[in-house]
Amino acid sequence: MRLLLTSAGIKNASIRGALIDLLGKPIAESSALCIPTAMYGHPMVGPGERSWQFISGRSDNPMCELGWKSLGVLELTALPSIDEDRWVPLVRETDVLLVAGGDALYLSHWMRQSGLADLLPSLRETVWVGLSAGSMVMTPRIGEDFVGWRPPTGGDETLGIVDFSIFPHVDHEDLPGNSMAEAERWAAGIPNRAYAIDDQTAIKVVDGTVEVVSEGHWKLLTPGSGQLVLREIEDRDLGVLFEHARDRDAIRMAAFTSPEADDRTAFERRWTRLRSDGATTNRVIEIDDRVVGHIASFDLEDQREITYWIGREDWGRGIATGALEEFLQLETTRPLYARAASDNAASIRVLTKCGS
Numbered sequence: 001m002r003l004l005l006t007s008a009g010i011k012n013a014s015i016r017g018a019l020i021d022l023l024g025k026p027i028a029e030s031s032a033l034c035i036p037t038a039m040y041g042h043p044m045v046g047p048g049e050r051s052w053q054f055i056s057g058r059s060d061n062p063m064c065e066l067g068w069k070s071l072g073v074l075e076l077t078a079l080p081s082i083d084e085d086r087w088v089p090l091v092r093e094t095d096v097l098l099v100a101g102g103d104a105l106y107l108s109h110w111m112r113q114s115g116l117a118d119l120l121p122s123l124r125e126t127v128w129v130g131l132s133a134g135s136m137v138m139t140p141r142i143g144e145d146f147v148g149w150r151p152p153t154g155g156d157e158t159l160g161i162v163d164f165s166i167f168p169h170v171d172h173e174d175l176p177g178n179s180m181a182e183a184e185r186w187a188a189g190i191p192n193r194a195y196a197i198d199d200q201t202a203i204k205v206v207d208g209t210v211e212v213v214s215e216g217h218w219k220l221l222t223p224g225s226g227q228l229v230l231r232e233i234e235d236r237d238l239g240v241l242f243e244h245a246r247d248r249d250a251i252r253m254a255a256f257t258s259p260e261a262d263d264r265t266a267f268e269r270r271w272t273r274l275r276s277d278g279a280t281t282n283r284v285i286e287i288d289d290r291v292v293g294h295i296a297s298f299d300l301e302d303q304r305e306i307t308y309w310i311g312r313e314d315w316g317r318g319i320a321t322g323a324l325e326e327f328l329q330l331e332t333t334r335p336l337y338a339r340a341a342s343d344n345a346a347s348i349r350v351l352t353k354c355g356s
Contacts, residue, residue: 001120002127002206003161005135007168008199009061011215015202016066018213022127022204023095030095032068037076038099038133041106041149054100061131063098076107079114091119094126101132101168106149108137108158117159132168135203139165144316145186162205165194170217172199180219185313187221188288194221228322230283230330233275233294237284240291242267244311253344254309281331285310285323295323297331304333320350328354 002022010016023030036054039046050059055073057065064071072090074097079087091097099107111117120128128138136142140160147156167183169175183196195203200216212218233241244250246261260266274280274296285293285308293310306327310320328336340347 001123001161002125003138004127004129004202004204005138005162005166006129006131006202007135007166007170007197009059009063009131010066010129011062011200014213014215015200018202018204018211019096019127019129022206025095027066027068029069031070031093032064032096032098033072033074033091033094034064034098034100035074035076035107035134036100036102037110038102038104038107038137040077041103042101042133043148045100045102051100061101063100063129063131068096074116076110076114076116079116084115088115088119091116091126092123096127096129099128099130099134099137101134103149104133104136104142104158105147105151105156107133109149109151111137111159120159120161135168136166138162140192141165141190143167143186143190145182147316162210163192164210165190165192166203167194167196167221168199170196170198170219183219184221187223188290189314189318190221191223193223195219196221227288228319228326229286229289230295230323230326231286233271233282233284237291237294238268238271240311241271241284241294241309244293244309247312250309250312253341253347283327283330285319287314287319292319293323295327297327297333297336303337304331304335305337305339306331307338315346320347321353324350324354 004019004022006015010019020027034055036051039051039054053059055064130138137158138161139158140163142156142158142165144156167186169178170180170183172178180196187194195218197203197218198216201212201214201218204211204213242264245267251261274282280296280298282296283294284291285295292314293308295308297304297306308320308323338351340351
């Protein structure tokens, strides 16, 4: 299969040229099927009007309106209920599959459920044009940042047709969280290489050869080692830990917090006391030499308790679980107790997984 993995469709002449090159003939001589399925899994784009805009070629992401010889719809959620001979021959004879954005995990799930994922290896001459999630679904993982709809199996794994991940819509004016800095942070939690691409960029893949096609900007992000280290807390760590402690979203999720969250002087006094307390074990958590949180054990009412705090920018990466598992080798007191706010499902999962 030949791939054109875009952030926002056929946005410019360079991406259009790459598409024509992959087709080996003009668009007007090519047949297409559009796949809107991913849209239904994402609350911002479907179901409803946005799905119809994509199918009818009236969206802001050029795909269906390019002037195809023929254009049909392949709805993956319907395929398990009909015989394969109703749709497999249609897919085999179609030149290009136009795959909408939305939720990559939802799309991955229905590609497997429908049988389309199993069919892909035999579609050697077919062109796959992905839009956002329609591109991300071909990667090994999307990262926790992009997990919305979660499949029954859990995790963030997608199809793994290519060996890199994609961070789309870099520096989009309507998506302030999609900065290049955020992409770099996201990539630190991905074990494989990744591309951060803006809406004027696409990735062309033929027989394993990758070519970036761009009239905008993009960046290849290589993974760090992802090595988690627990070490003694030093004075230089306090600035980062203070910012973690005063984050309002984190405070809301914590079981208990300091009433002086914004008071740096009080914060440092507290840490001076904790670091000098021989009955308390404190460790900073680092990933690739970057402080991402801290973990500690202490005595409270004749019980040995454990607590941890991960900076919000690193939530959802499995860091708390890894840090707790390692800390339990250091803190040998048993039984060991921990607390979590009743609505902090993520922390409860961490504690349950580690047996605390």
